[in-house]
Amino acid sequence: MDKDGAVYSVELENVTKIFDESTVAMKNVSLKVKKGEFFSILGPSGCGKTTTLRIIGGFETPNEGTVRIDGRRVNNLPPNRRPVNMVFQNYALFPHLSVFENIAFPLRLKKMTESEIREKVEYMVELVKLKGQERKFPRQLSGGQKQRVALARALVNEPRVLLLDEPLSSLDAKLRQYMLMELDRIHDEVGITFIYVTHDQAEAMSVSDEIAVMNNGVIEQVGTPPEIYESPANTFVAGFIGETNFFVGKVVDVSSEYLKVETRFGILTCYKDKEAKIGDTVEFMIRPEKVYVTKNYPPQNMNFLRGKVDQLIYLGSHTKYYIMVENTLIRSIKQHTRYWMDESTISWDDEVYVWWNPDDSYLIKVTGG
Amino acid sequence: MTVIVLIFLYAPIMFLVIFSFNSSVTGANWMGFTLKWYGELFLRSPDIWEGFKNSLIVAVFSSLTATFIGTMAAIGIHWYKPSFRRYINFNIYAPLIIPDILMGVSMLMLFVSMRIRLSLFTIYLAHTTFSLSYVVLVVLARLENFDSSLLEAAMDLGASEFQTVRRVIIPMALPGIIASFLLSFTLSIDDFIITFFVAGPGSTTLPLRIFSMIRFGLSPVVNALSTILVGGAILLTLLGRKFLKYILAGEG
Numbered sequence: 001m002d003k004d005g006a007v008y009s010v011e012l013e014n015v016t017k018i019f020d021e022s023t024v025a026m027k028n029v030s031l032k033v034k035k036g037e038f039f040s041i042l043g044p045s046g047c048g049k050t051t052t053l054r055i056i057g058g059f060e061t062p063n064e065g066t067v068r069i070d071g072r073r074v075n076n077l078p079p080n081r082r083p084v085n086m087v088f089q090n091y092a093l094f095p096h097l098s099v100f101e102n103i104a105f106p107l108r109l110k111k112m113t114e115s116e117i118r119e120k121v122e123y124m125v126e127l128v129k130l131k132g133q134e135r136k137f138p139r140q141l142s143g144g145q146k147q148r149v150a151l152a153r154a155l156v157n158e159p160r161v162l163l164l165d166e167p168l169s170s171l172d173a174k175l176r177q178y179m180l181m182e183l184d185r186i187h188d189e190v191g192i193t194f195i196y197v198t199h200d201q202a203e204a205m206s207v208s209d210e211i212a213v214m215n216n217g218v219i220e221q222v223g224t225p226p227e228i229y230e231s232p233a234n235t236f237v238a239g240f241i242g243e244t245n246f247f248v249g250k251v252v253d254v255s256s257e258y259l260k261v262e263t264r265f266g267i268l269t270c271y272k273d274k275e276a277k278i279g280d281t282v283e284f285m286i287r288p289e290k291v292y293v294t295k296n297y298p299p300q301n302m303n304f305l306r307g308k309v310d311q312l313i314y315l316g317s318h319t320k321y322y323i324m325v326e327n328t329l330i331r332s333i334k335q336h337t338r339y340w341m342d343e344s345t346i347s348w349d350d351e352v353y354v355w356w357n358p359d360d361s362y363l364i365k366v367t368g369g
Numbered sequence: 370m371t372v373i374v375l376i377f378l379y380a381p382i383m384f385l386v387i388f389s390f391n392s393s394v395t396g397a398n399w400m401g402f403t404l405k406w407y408g409e410l411f412l413r414s415p416d417i418w419e420g421f422k423n424s425l426i427v428a429v430f431s432s433l434t435a436t437f438i439g440t441m442a443a444i445g446i447h448w449y450k451p452s453f454r455r456y457i458n459f460n461i462y463a464p465l466i467i468p469d470i471l472m473g474v475s476m477l478m479l480f481v482s483m484r485i486r487l488s489l490f491t492i493y494l495a496h497t498t499f500s501l502s503y504v505v506l507v508v509l510a511r512l513e514n515f516d517s518s519l520l521e522a523a524m525d526l527g528a529s530e531f532q533t534v535r536r537v538i539i540p541m542a543l544p545g546i547i548a549s550f551l552l553s554f555t556l557s558i559d560d561f562i563i564t565f566f567v568a569g570p571g572s573t574t575l576p577l578r579i580f581s582m583i584r585f586g587l588s589p590v591v592n593a594l595s596t597i598l599v600g601g602a603i604l605l606t607l608l609g610r611k612f613l614k615y616i617l618a619g620e621g
């Protein structure tokens with residue numbers, strides 16, 4: 001907890017943003033972001049991520065709801081008076097100012113002395129590893145370097161919250177990965193709250209303390225990366241985060257730990273993550289890395305299906321199998337642990353068993369029947 | 370091709386230059402080299418210098434005013450009131466499309482109906498008016514290169530609206546602002562038609578003076594004056610070339 005006593009860095013309470021009758025960018029969004037967290041907002045294009053960030057930054061005003069920063073209501077504060085800074089998707093560096101002057105911009109507005117400015121800018125330049133580039137102009141920088149300048153400029157004011165709108169989207173894959181790690185390091189060093197918007201689930205998963213999954217202007221789920229991956233709140237979250245296999249069916253038997261479900265593949269057993277009774281319609285999923293593909297008959301008490309290898313994609317560290325079962329593709333991923341494995345004997349069009357432990361499935365949804 | 374174009378472009382000017390050194394009064398044919406027209410111009414043509422002074426005064430003040438108002442208008446149109454833009458656009462373009470002669474007549478009517486005495490001041494007003502459109506267009510074109518996130522970034526970093534204009538928008542638009550000042554200056558200094566309508570007694574500008582001199586027959590003094598003007602323009606262009614390049618390149 002902070003000196004001012006607030007636990008949450010940013011709170012949105014039932015925020016609704018309507019651009020016009022047909023565009024409701026945010027519907028009743030509530031979020032609580034803890035101090036010092038690396039918080040991601042993840043969702044497909046057009047779901048309202050940028051709008052959410054802009055509402056926090058003060059660039060948009062909500063039609064309804066409350067925005068709080070450090071416990072203080074800021075609905076009516078303009079961007080220049082909020083203790084947050086933003087890294088824009090296109091960096092928004094001032095083209096007429098050098099790297100040094102870009103970073104010094106907020107300090108000059110505060111009328112700091114030349115030596116204070118120099119000291120702070122130098123610290124930032126060091127932090128984002130831009131030593132030696134201070135005199136260059138934005139047009140002379142690479143994408144990654146521009147990114148660093150934008151970061152330094154947003155951090156030099158020592159904001160309470162840093163907002164980042166898909167800051168890595170214009171970098172190539174390798175650099176993106178590297179910059180992501182850099183962001184993580186900088187986050188650790190400055191210790192303030194980061195709110196990071198992205199449509200890339202791998203990005204969000206790898207660095208976030210918490211993720212809010214957004215869809216169509218609605219927050220579908222907020223949770224840690226494992227929570228979101230292992231226990232998705234609904235089919236949208238399950239499908240958006242990683243690959244998965246969905247099953248739908250009617251409950252035919254209930255035990256203390258498991259449900260027996262009549263699906264189009266026959267009776268399958270799934271773990272009882274939620275209460276259900278006989279006759280209910282349920283939806284459950286199994287992640288591909290928990291699905292095995294073998295030619296041999298599976299061990300006892302496993303769910304299993306028979307199918308034909310439709311596609312087999314060797315990816316070095318792992319292989320992806322797509323098995324056709326009753327006109328449906330079941331996905332499986334096999335991580336390679338040894339140099340040469342038995343599974344290599346499985347090839348296209350082979351008849352195989354697809355199986356998994358019922359404990360590994362996750363019950364997403366129960367609809368009373 | 371290029372040669373033909375160059376001949377068409379420059380032959381009249383070459384003629385003018387050559388004939389400014391012709392000792393024939395009528396200028397019909399070459400009678401030998403002389404500098405007497407230059408002497409005439411510099412020593413015995415106070416009217417011309419009076420006109421030149423008037424032109425300069427009007428050009429400097431009208432282009433300064435137009436650049437200032439036009440820049441503010443362009444900033445306003447570009448960032449603060451995008452919805453207003455359609456309506457504004459027509460009004461900005463109108464003065465560029467309306468023939469000068471109509472502009473001249475309508476301004477004269479305006480001044481007369483408002484009982485404003487025709488003078489250098491009315492010329493200044495008229496020139497400011499027509500330059501304004503050009504300034505808005507040029508500055509707007511320059512601002513078009515920068516998207517609104519720069520403005521938001523400035524605000525985000527703590528700048529007030531005024532600080533954003535002063536520290537971000539104006540420096541970024543500066544090449545456009547300077548270009549539009551130069552353009553206004555040029556337009557003002559050689560405007561004849563509109564000036565003709567709104568000029569009053571004692572406010573003759575250089576183009577008006579030249580016109581009135583030519584009415585009494587081609588004067589070699591005018592040739593001499595023109596030669597000096599052309600020379601001055603070339604000199605300025607050479608000096609300003611580096612600067613122009615910077616403007617045109619638009620350094621994004």
Ligand SMILES: Nc1ncnc2c1ncn2[C@@H]1O[C@H](COP(=O)(O)OP(=O)(O)OP(=O)(O)O)[C@@H](O)[C@H]1O
Nearest residue numbers: 019023024025044045046047048049050051052199
């Ligand atoms: N200024 C605006 N005026 C009208 N509609 C807008 C405006 N800004 C956003 N929208 C609409 O609001 C919705 C959410 O937009 P937003 O930019 O927040 O999406 P996003 O999740 O950031 O998408 P992306 O990943 O593509 O950036 C979209 O339907 C968009 O068209």
Ligand SMILES: [Mg+2]
Nearest residue numbers: 049050051165
């Ligand atoms: Mg966006």
